[in-house]
Amino acid sequence: MNEHHYSDLQLIERFRQGDQVAFDLLVHRYEKIVYRYAYRLTQNPEDAAEVASETFVRMYRSLKNFRGEASLSTWLYRIVNNAFFDWRKRTPSRPTTSLEIYLEEEATHLERPLVNPTVDLEEHVLQQERWRVLEEAIAKLPDYQRIMIVMFHLEDRSYEEIAKTMNLPLGTVKSRLNRARQALKELLKPHLELFGLEGSLMDSEVGETDAVPSNPEVIE
């Protein structure tokens, strides 16, 4: 049986009829997505593997009840979230972020693109540093905000998909995501130069009056 020949729903149907191979094919199809998302939430390869394994066990238990109202991936994101929160409850004493370990291990756990000879080495180093700062900032967010940021900006899920995954109204998703973005922006403010924005640029207060003509610049 070749997994590419079957849609998710076809494999689910075969699994419902007792075909265990169909389930394994679904695991194979989604393990990368599930692990990647679990890693973004836990920030640790071992914990991510534990949450990912738990996710597939829960999928095994409840796939027979999957009604196909949302896509399988949306449904799986929801299971990862639940497994993640249960894991968090189970390991409360664990530090939320293990940045040192994470950084030490990044060479083995993260696929950093190799330096392309045509790429400016300084720019490459700066890019690595930008990623480090971003990952550190995401790690500092509270769990709920991190989930929002990761789902939208890293996993490329739409507002509607996040709403389905989180079982929240669309408006709530947008406002929570905005709060998460605000928090993330605050965390990035000490590093603006790294992102090509001057630090002093951000210090001025946001204007409360109608726009005052200044040096016109085209942003786009």
Added chain:
Amino acid sequence: MRCPQIQKLLNEYLEGSLERASREVVQAHLQQCAACRRELALLNILYRELPRLPEPKLPPQLGAQIQARLQVERWASRQGIPLWKSGWVWATAVPLFILAFSLGAFSARPDGILNALMPSLFSPKPVPSPPPTPPRMEKSLQIEWRNVKGQRVPVLIASEIKPTVVSLSWSTETREENASPQVLWQGVLNPEQKLVLPLVGLKKDPLSHSDGVILWWQAGKEKRTLFLPTHSAPIQRATLHLRGSLKKALWAVAAQYRVVIEWQPIAPDDNPMVVLAVEEVGVEKALEALLEGTPYRSLQKAPGHWLVYPE
């Protein structure tokens, strides 16, 4: 439109989902307002940089780890056991389950193994509660025999004072050159954690002359060998006549007295020749006699658990 209203629209502006009229208002405002341009530039970092973050690499053992969990789930499902009612399955149940499978323990006596295993599957604390944990953990490693549903089960208990990568492997073959150790448990042991690992389902290989299994405990750079007898009830007195390597002799003593012997060799390959001839003595005297003339001494760490350590 004032800045706060404009800034509320910046997400949709960047996402390209604003209607044309609103988009033009935002554009006109941005051309004249430095503060909102700054806000847009900052927000743009999230939209531009976050999707480019490097992806984590899949750990090579992930597939096996998932399959191990699923194997337990499938087995429980066939038996009609709802594992999920008590929430998260205790992680260590998995390798032990696999071990039990590999030794054919389930087909031999499923009920016994299940009884021994169930506490680890159904309760957060898999064995009778350990004594109250002192707030500050100490580095420790010991095997205790505990009663689990009427069965005497060896339970490995370990803690570390700093985060340490630990692994526990096992084999039924004493000679390491012939052994292909299988990993029972591995992971990072943090100071606030205590590893409580019921070693259920361990059975001697019927083809092996060994009367138990060998465990290798590696914590960081430190490696120890533990001889774990198959039988739980210790024998008080025995007569021993041994001649050979220390490793084999310790194994023989462990098997004869049915106690755990933990060996901390001076060097990984240290294995001096020893001779032992004792009549009707307890394990303490036997170890004393055995280690005389070697750079090792012994002490009792816990009931049924002896440590042989460099002098």
